[in-house]
Amino acid sequence: MKTLVICSGGLDSVTLAHKVAAEAELTRLISFDYGQRHKKELDYARRCAERLGVPHNIIDIANVGALLSGSALTDDLDVPDGHYAEENMRVTVVPNRNAIMLAIAFGAAAAEGADAVAAAVHGGDHFIYPDCRPTFIDSFEEMQRHALEGYASVKLYTPFVHIPKSDIAAEGARLGVPFADTWSCYKGYEQHCGRCGTCVERREAFHLAGVKDPTVYQDPDYWQEAVAREATSRAGESD
Numbered sequence: 001m002k003t004l005v006i007c008s009g010g011l012d013s014v015t016l017a018h019k020v021a022a023e024a025e026l027t028r029l030i031s032f033d034y035g036q037r038h039k040k041e042l043d044y045a046r047r048c049a050e051r052l053g054v055p056h057n058i059i060d061i062a063n064v065g066a067l068l069s070g071s072a073l074t075d076d077l078d079v080p081d082g083h084y085a086e087e088n089m090r091v092t093v094v095p096n097r098n099a100i101m102l103a104i105a106f107g108a109a110a111a112e113g114a115d116a117v118a119a120a121v122h123g124g125d126h127f128i129y130p131d132c133r134p135t136f137i138d139s140f141e142e143m144q145r146h147a148l149e150g151y152a153s154v155k156l157y158t159p160f161v162h163i164p165k166s167d168i169a170a171e172g173a174r175l176g177v178p179f180a181d182t183w184s185c186y187k188g189y190e191q192h193c194g195r196c197g198t199c200v201e202r203r204e205a206f207h208l209a210g211v212k213d214p215t216v217y218q219d220p221d222y223w224q225e226a227v228a229r230e231a232t233s234r235a236g237e238s239d
Contacts, residue, residue, distance in 0.1 A: 002027050002114040003157060006105050007056075009044030011182045011202060012120035012160060015172035019159065020118050021052045022175060027114050028055040032101050034065030034094065038188035047181055059104055068094050081195040081222070098131035099140065102156070106144050110152035122160035122168060134161055165201055166208035173211045180214040194219035200226045 003020045007013040007029040020026045029052075031045040042058055049056030098121070105117045121132040130136060141156040148154060160168055172179060184202045185192040192199050194217030203223040206213035 001025065001116055001155075002112075003116040003118050004105060004109045004112070004114045005029050005118045006101055006120070007031055007045040007048060008120075009041035009046075009048065009182060010120075010184045010198075011172065011177075011179060011205075012122055012165065012168050014044065014048045014182045015168050015175065015177050016118055016120040016160065017048050017052060018175045018177050019171065020157075021054075024116075026052060026054050027109075027112060028057060030105050030108060031056065031058045032104075033058055033060045033062055034068075034097065034101075035062040036065070036188075038183070038186050040188055041183040044181060044183040051178075051181075057108075059101075061100065061104075064100065065094070068096065081197075081200075081226070096131065098129075098136075102140055103144075106148070106154055106156075109154045110148050113152070114154065116155040116157045118157040118159075120160055120168075121158055123162055123164050132161075137161055164208075165205035169205045169209040169211050173209070179206075179211075184215075189218065192217045195222045195226075199223070 001024045003024045004027050005013065005017045005020055007017050008031060017026065017029060029045060029049045031042050033039060033042060046056050046058075098119070102117065102119065105119075109115075109117045119137075121129075121137065137156060137158050144154060144156070169179075183192075184198045186196045186198050187193045192202070192215050194200075194203065199217060200223045202215065203213060203217065203220075204227055206215075207223075
């Protein structure tokens with residue numbers, strides 16, 4: 001199955017690219033510059049494409065991203081520290097981001113005769129990102145079926161949508177993904193900060209998967225505090 005992968009350069013999407021390359025026919029990687037402050041992730045996506053020997057396209061939608069204001073990923077707002085499941089992480093939502101990216105990717109896939117578009121949305125995203133949830137994925141694929149009816153038939157491949165990030169780390173280890181050559185941190189520093197939601201989730205995922213984490217974090221121990229705080233919050237809600 002000819003498959004185009006949306007690749008940000010992060011652990012999830014790079015693992016997905018390796019998975020598709022191993023199990024299907026990877027046609028290309030597509031990445032998006034939407035004005036994100038952690039734009040350095042795009043270089044990791046480029047390196048992944050080079051490693052897998054496929055074309056890589058960076059789609060500039062920064063002007064669109066400028067209209068999707070209010071997110072700490074694109075605006076002059078502080079990226080919060082803590083666990084992904086904490087309420088303050090909602091400030092990292094970029095409205096309709098995945099819908100916009102997927103629509104472009106589906107058009108590209110249809111034009112090149114690909115059978116599927118692969119996206120690395122996963123179970124851990126469901127807390128705060130509505131365009132990562134299974135209901136959105138199913139609805140979007142149905143919408144695209146109508147949009148391309150009579151022209152192309154393109155599936156949406158999301159093998160991680162029901163699993164936690166720890167399972168993705170385990171799958172990446174099985175596939176031999178060079179985890180040090182992926183970028184997750186939303187703050188875009190020289191090193192991963194170790195404190196933002198995606199850093200905490202990344203560090204926790206390696207721990208739960210029992211996989212060595214090669215990432216250099218500015219604060220390598222903060223994740224334990226964040227995870228403990230979130231667990232205490234969940235326990236309080238269940239009382």
